[in-house]
Amino acid sequence: MKFLAVAAICLLLVFFNPRGIFQPVQGIFLEVAQPFQKGFYFFGDSIKGLVSFLGSIGDLNSQNEQLIRENNGLASQLADLKDVQKENDMLRQQFSLAPRQKYNLEASFVIGQDPQRLGSWLMIDKGTSSGIKPGMPVIYSDGILVGEIDSEIYPTSAKVDLLSDSDSAVNAADTDTSAKGIVKGEYGLGLIMDMVSQSDVLNPGDTVATSGLGGSVPEGLLIGTVQEIRLSQDKLFQQAVITPRVKYSNLDMVFVIKK
């Protein structure tokens, strides 16, 4: 009897919550918790760095010898770098990859991650008070798209839906062959470029970037690399399994592209 009463109350809460009755309370709670979250996230991040550093000490000797050899080789390669730089500029222009200077960016720290289910979202330390709005693209480093701002935004924090979220969909193109498609999340497990026409060419190793078509995400943001190509279940389209450019669980700082 007691169990039924509690279950009924809980289910009522779940049903009524989408109307936002708890959002103000949740907002205040998250605001109070934010400094602790930030502190613990960075503490964990530092420990993780320290652990990986300690783990690498054993390899330092052999790495040192390897570095000396590499250093000699690098001296000869230095001369070639100018050519590489030119090639890089040309490729960037060709692929329309987005330089960060092009956007009005809001730097924000990751303060939490989805602990349950599929790990398909992040929480950042910027919210409505910093002008963050739903749908704004979120990038990492030099123009690598990681996701979009969700509708759940609080004054000092916001939820970012990662590209690996199963509800996520972004128009993308193969920068090597110009094949167009939609990059979707696969239950938080990876990325799939879907709806690619059979006449388009996809090759393993190709780079995939946003195409800028039909949405709020600008063109030229890197997504990842084509790992494998297959046919869709209905055999009408090609699909590509995409390896994301960054490991989403390792993100510590991201940039929100403000419109």
Place this chain on the structure above:
Amino acid sequence: MIQAFIFAVIFFSAVIQISFLPNFFPAGAVPDLLLVFIILWSMKKEIKEIWIWILLTGLFLDFFSLLPAGTNISAVFTVVFLIRILMRQYFITDKVWKFFTSAGFVIIGTLVNEIVLFLILKFILKEDVVMFSDKNFYLRIAYNLMTFLIIYWPFAKFEKVLEFYNHKNKIIR
């Protein structure tokens, strides 16, 4: 005083779960520290004694997980009810058996928690979720068992602190 202590333990466990542990575990397979804590606690206490803390645990998890309030509360309450039913059936005093039974309860509790969350997310919140085909599902069970091994003895200390304060309060009254 003791209430503040328990509140702090639950709050900081939730913060650790959402902001500290994800640094060390694969995305979506973070150990459920609070669930393990509540399972161990519910093995020793009746629901009427700790219901407010169960509610608070579920609410904190809902707030931090950005899920509608009630989602984790339902899951945690279901787990606790089940643990209490099992405890009535299998009351064990032997220390070694108690340890293994607790480990078994953690596995059962995690499974039930996963099932309730899956049902709510899939059929009420209409989220696109999978359960048995998700490798994180198995990882979460393994990590929760690992968490149990780590917190089993510290939890005994926590219990002793609570008992000490309860005893002290009774004397003062």
